[in-house]
Amino acid sequence: MSLEQPRQRDVGVTPDGELDYDELADLLEEYLLDREEHMNAQGFVVRPDEVAAVLETLREEAGFDHLSLVTAQDYQDRYESIYHLKKYSDPTHELSVVVPTTRENPLSQSAAPVFETANWHEREAYDLVGIEYDEHPDLRRILLPETWQGHPLSSDYNQDQPQIVPLREQADPMEHKTQAPDEQDAMFVNIGPHHPATHGVLHLKTVLDGEQVVDVDPDIGYLHRCEEQMCEQSTYRHQIMPYPDRWDYISAGILNEWAYARTAETLADIEVPDYAQVIRTMSAEMCRIAAHLLAVGTFALDIYGDFTAIFMYAITDREKVQHLLEDLTGQRLMFNYLRLGGLAWDLPEPREEYFENVRNFCEYIPERLEEYHNLLTGNELFQMRVLDTGVLPPEKAKDYGCTGPVARASGIDYDLRRDDPYGYYDELEFDVVTRDGCDNFARASVRLEEIRQSARIIEQCVDLLEDWPEDEREIQSNVPRTLKPDPDTEVYKAVEGAKGELGIYIRSDGSDKPGRFKIRSPAFCNLQSMEVLAEGEYIPDMVAALGSLDIVLGEVDR
Amino acid sequence: MSKEQELHDTLEQAQSTQEARMGSGTDDRFNSKLREAFGASPFILTKFDQFMNWVRGNSMFMLLFGIACCSIEMMHTYATKHDLDRFGAGVPRASPRQADVIIVPGTIVSKFGPRLKRVYDQMPEPKFVVSMGSCTVSGGPFQEGYNVIKGAEEIIPVDIHVPGCPPRPEALVYGVLKLQEQIREGESAPVTVKPYELEEFGDLERDELVQQLANEIDEDDLVMRYNWVDSP
Amino acid sequence: MSTLLPETISDALGIGGVTGTFLGGVIGAALVGSFILVNTAVAGPWLKRKIMASFWEKIGPNHIGPFGSLIMVADAVRLISKELVVPEGVDRPAWDLAPMVLASSALLGFAVIPMGSILGINVQLADPEVGLAFVFAVASIASVGLVMAGYASNNKFSFLGGLRAVAQNLAYEIPLILTGISVVIFAGSLQMSEIVAAQSQTLLSVGPVDVPAWFGILNPFALALFLVANLAEVGRNPFDIPEAPTEIVAGYQTEYSSVYFVLLYLGEFIHIFLGGAIVATVFLGGPAGPVLPGIVWFLVKIWAVFLFTQWCRSSLPRIRVDQLIGIGWKGLLLASFANLIVTAAIVGVLAV
Structure with a gap:
């Protein structure tokens, strides 16, 4: 169920629900310079000083309310920002807005006044590629230290130059922050990067008034390990696949691998056998269970303090699902199981035994969920803590580009498994879990219910796999040894990761390595909404809100 | 020049680098003040030092510290199935002032380097470092990144390296046990000056x-x- | 009325007068103090971990000594032998005093607790007429220690922790004492031995079993109130707000290492045991119990309260600081007043 008001037909949609690019082009006639053909959508080229107007028009008139990703890249002769637009109501309606700027003057208008989510995306583009955004509210480096020299993903960067990184013991927030209402009473606290509640190395610059949060500024980049550069240096066929495992490292490996597999398979036009798709679906849902279990466990950790029973139970159950995944892939955490066009290998022998283990696990999940509900959602103290705290209204969630459980807990009915089906999902039965609470409680309960749905999907997959005829068990289609997609082919594809919409943009340059590899990280976008969640809350609620966002720094920082 | 000679030279060079970095007054993390005062090693002090090493080797508070992928396996090591606490090493403390061992579980990047050093400095002596995963050995799969520090040992001294990407919990348990064994024997990694200070x-x-x-x-x-x- | 421990000791030593009283007092205090410290030493590094481990379905320390119990020695010696880091900018005398204040205030409370008898010796150091008031007074000195620790550490997390601690103790001290007063109305005395004696009658007999007239049985509502307020007093879940590891690192103890940390840690555990001792004395008949000597029953009771705190710790969420204050001032305070008035009315009616 969606909180959204029903709206009249958007411009650019034909009566049978298809996207009509010509009509959109007419809408944008005064701005349009050129039209490009990308594999997933058309790209409309516009002038760098008209970005905000174009995006505003597209959002208001054509219903493109989801700025999925901003990709920045540099060519020999120009810089380019691509705004990948989608609709929350139908993510198959896609449009790319391409904004070229000259190399001499890489200045482009900011989209942040239209979409809040563009704020961080453009900061990242500035940081890594070096495009500057006019009218941007706060254009600083985001992933790299502020004193970094050069822009590492631009072509003229020298990786061997020395760098100096300062350790500033305490930044004085009053220098550049004016939100604090009364400077006398406010206190500045650095929460992180080493702090038990930050789920890794996140740094929250927090201004407190007593115990209440006046302002919070997440400072990320403490785990920016150049994933995009790594992927750009690796070949499509085999070398890239291990890296996705390390983005969202909470056992969500196969979900991430699938994001790359889906994009690269679209790019190189590779068919995947049905049998492999079913196994992909099954293993991906196992990963989702493991990831959500840890999310619930660490959320409990944040609320309960110290290691507690629920955290331990969640870890125990994760061990079980990790066993199944290990039997299948040979690894506990970094699976490297998918291949372009298929899988690394078939199910483990004896198959019957494996199916039985999986079935036992699927039966065990609902009874276990009862226990979690008893301990967590049924606990009145817990309810006291999490109900109506960390509220993220749906409009805000869309503005910040939130996806996944965070968006679904704000009543946004958006799940790529159903709305933009891939793999075997369109043949399977499952419910998309949404909640209208918009608060920390809703986010926790969405995750708990999604575990149940995932178990349902796995059971259906096992049914299918058991009856699969032996001579049709094809796990890999024919893929050339070296993939060399045509130069300047551009594609952006996304899957439903554990944290939300995990998308990848690839531009090929004619070689066997991508020319540009850009990751749309759901946690990165979700984390931006922190300032809405935390404002005016107490420190404990801010910590709980952070836990309920379920960020993984590996994915935020990439 | 023969292969062996080459190898020998390399080793020699490596040692001299280490010496250069060590400076004077190294590795007195275990020696008590009393021993310094007496000079020699009387029976009682030897026994006392042995007892202290037994103590330190059998009980340690870990720093509650997560960086990247390996921290997930580290949590599993603390938790039910692998239960590091069996060996007296499973109490995570959030404050570095109360911790003895820091497990460095993940890639260290340029922005985090100074912070890691700071956290390490905040811990009271004697302190030990277990570096977990390939990233802390050499930078691991991200070694060629523009932002990645090529191993924890560039910044802080490391007692035990546990390789793997990520190491299984069993491997981490083994690493911690090896560290305990080392401490009981009275050995520790020399505290050297690191390239990045x-x-x-x-x-x-x-x-x-x-x-x-x-x-x-x-x-x-x-x-x-x-x-x-x-x-x- | 039986003789107190210092008198027993001075009689046994055969020294009279002021010297005898002094020696007897010192030796007695040392004995009782060591006894309590041994309990906390067992609880802190070892049994707590074992108890938590069984809540979490794991094993806990088991590699050195029987059931891993030598971890007590290892942990204690290791913690004491660590480097004492004195951070820059700490407020020196206050920073040094805080751990001692915390540990000693709790230990002082045991001076008036009747711990029953063993081999005919009555283990109680002093039995002043204002015993109960003394315990509450001494135990609440701990709040001063917490504020000192939090303020002097020159750390914002410590500071927040110290502020939280004092707000919490203010909110819960009053209900705690009011509930205690309701018992005083029953017993008609503040003297600990009188309170225990008042609970020694038989309430009713069910077959061969005599149900004693413990106040906890007479007025379970007061017992529940007291237990909740006591959880807040000792800072355990759901009220472990001053420490709150996932929010403010380790609260007031963030900057403490080595011996000072041991003292703070010990202080907390002694406080839990002191809370247990008050509950046992005031609500559970003190050292009373069949067959076994009184001191064993006393131990059983304080360990039961300890177990209760650990149970809460591993299964209850921590509430927010404003909710805690709200519960304290709006909920518990009212309930404890109601309890007091009803008790007074009943006692008054019975007396007439």
Whole structure:
């Protein structure tokens, strides 16, 4: 169920629900310079000083309310920002807005006044590629230290130059922050990067008034390990696949691998056998269970303090699902199981035994969920803590580009498994879990219910796999040894990761390595909404809100 | 020059680098003040030191510290199935002041380097470091990244390396047990000067980069200077 | 009325007068103090971990000594032998005093607790007429220690922790004492031995079993109130707000290492045991119990309260600081007043 008001037909949609690019082009006639053909959508080229107007028009008139990703890249002769637009109501309606700027003057208008989510995306583009955004509210480096020299993903960067990184013991927030209402009473606290509640190395610059949060500024980049550069240096066929495992490292490996597999398979036009798709679906849902279990466990950790029973139970159950995944892939955490066009290998022998283990696990999940509900959602103290705290209204969630459980807990009915089906999902039965609470409680309960749905999907997959005829068990289609997609082919594809919409943009340059590899990280976008969640809350609620966002720094920082 | 000779030379060189980095007054983490006073090693002090090593080897508080992928396996090691606490090493403390062992579980990048050093410095002696995963050995799969420090040992001294990407919990348990064994034997990694140290900005050599940043960084700010070319 | 421990000791030593009283007092205090410290030493590094481990379905320390119990020695010696880090900018005398204040205030409370008898010796150091008031007074000195620790550490997390601690103790001290007063109305005395004696009658007999007239049985509502307020007093879940590891690192103890940390840690555990001792004395008939000597029953009761705190710790969420204050001032305070008035009315009616 969606909180959204029903709206009249958007411009650019034909009566049978298809996207009509010509009509959109007419809408944008005064701005349009050129039209490009990308594999997933058309790209409309516009002038760098008209970005905000174009995006505003597209959002208001054509219903493109989801700025999925901003990709920045540099060519020999120009810089380019691509705004990948989608609709929350139908993510198959896609449009790319391409904004070229000259190399001499890489200045482009900011989209942040239209979409809040563009704020961080453009900061990242500035940081890594070096495009500057006019009218941007706060254009600083985001992933790299502020004193970094050069822009590492631009072509003229020298990786061997020395760098100096300062350790500033305490930044004085009053220098550049004016939100604090009364400077006398406010206190500045650095929460992180080493702090038990930050789920890794996140740094929250927090201004407190007593115990209440006046302002919070997440400072990320403490785990920016150049994933995009790594992927750009690796070949499509085999070398890239291990890296996705390390983005969202909470056992969500196969979900991430699938994001790359889906994009690269679209790019190189590779068919995947049905049998492999079913196994992909099954293993991906196992990963989702493991990831959500840890999310619930660490959320409990944040609320309960110290290691507690629920955290331990969640870890125990994760061990079980990790066993199944290990039997299948040979690894506990970094699976490297998918291949372009298929899988690394078939199910483990004896198959019957494996199916039985999986079935036992699927039966065990609902009874276990009862226990979690008893301990967590049924606990009145817990309810006291999490109900109506960390509220993220749906409009805000869309503005910040939130996806996944965070968006679904704000009543946004958006799940790529159903709305933009891939793999075997369109043949399977499952419910998309949404909640209208918009608060920390809703986010926790969405995750708990999604575990149940995932178990349902796995059971259906096992049914299918058991009856699969032996001579049709094809796990890999024919893929050339070296993939060399045509130069300047551009594609952006996304899957439903554990944290939300995990998308990848690839531009090929004619070689066997991508020319540009850009990751749309759901946690990165979700984390931006922190300032809405935390404002005016107490420190404990801010910590709980952070836990309920379920960020993984590996994915935020990439 | 024969292969062996080459190898020998390399080793020699490695040792001299280590010596150069060590400086004087190293590795007295275990020796009690009493022993210094007496000079020799009387029976009682020897027994006392043995007892202290037994104590330190059998009980340690870990620092609650997560960086990246390996921290997930580290949590599993603390938790039910692998239960590091069986060996007296499973109490995570959130404050570095109360911790004995820091497990470094993940990739260290340029922005985090100074913070890691700071956290390490905040721990009271005697302190030990277990580096977990390939990233802390060499940078692991991200070694070629523009932002990645090639191993924890560039910044802090490491007692035990546990390789793997990520290491299984069993491997981490093995690593911790090896550390305990080492401590019980009275051995520890020498505390050496690391290539990347926290220095005051004013103390840096005035080269081009320092000139450029002079407006942004105060003289007495602590900084870490990365010379990527010299990294292994 | 039986003789107190210092008198027993001075009689046994055969020294009279002021010297005898002094020696007897010192030796007695040392004995009782050591006894309590042994309990906390067992609880802190070892049994707590074992108890938590069984809540979490794991094993806990088991590699050195029987059931891993030598971890007590290892942990204690290791913690004491660590480097004492004195951070820059700490407020020296206050920072040094805080751990001692915390540990000693709790230990002082045991001076008036009747711990029953063993081999005919009555283990109680002093039995002043204002015993109960003394315990509450001494135990609440701990709040001063917490504020000192939090303020002097020159750390914002410590500071927040110290502020939280004092707000919490203010909110819960009053209900705690009011509930205690309701018992005093029953017993008609503040003297600990009188309170225990008042609970020694038989309430009713069910077959061969005599149900004693413990106040906890007479007025379970007061017992529940007291237990909740006591959880807040000792800072355990759901009220472990001053420490709150996932929010403010380790609260007031963030900057403490080595011996000072041991003292703070010990202080907390002694406080839990002191809370247990008050509950046992005031609500559970003190050292009373069949067959076994009184001191064993006393131990059983304080360990039961300890177990209760650990149970809460591993299964209850921590509430927010404003909710805690709200519960304290709006909920518990009212309930404890109601309890007091009803008790007074009943006692008054019975007396007439």
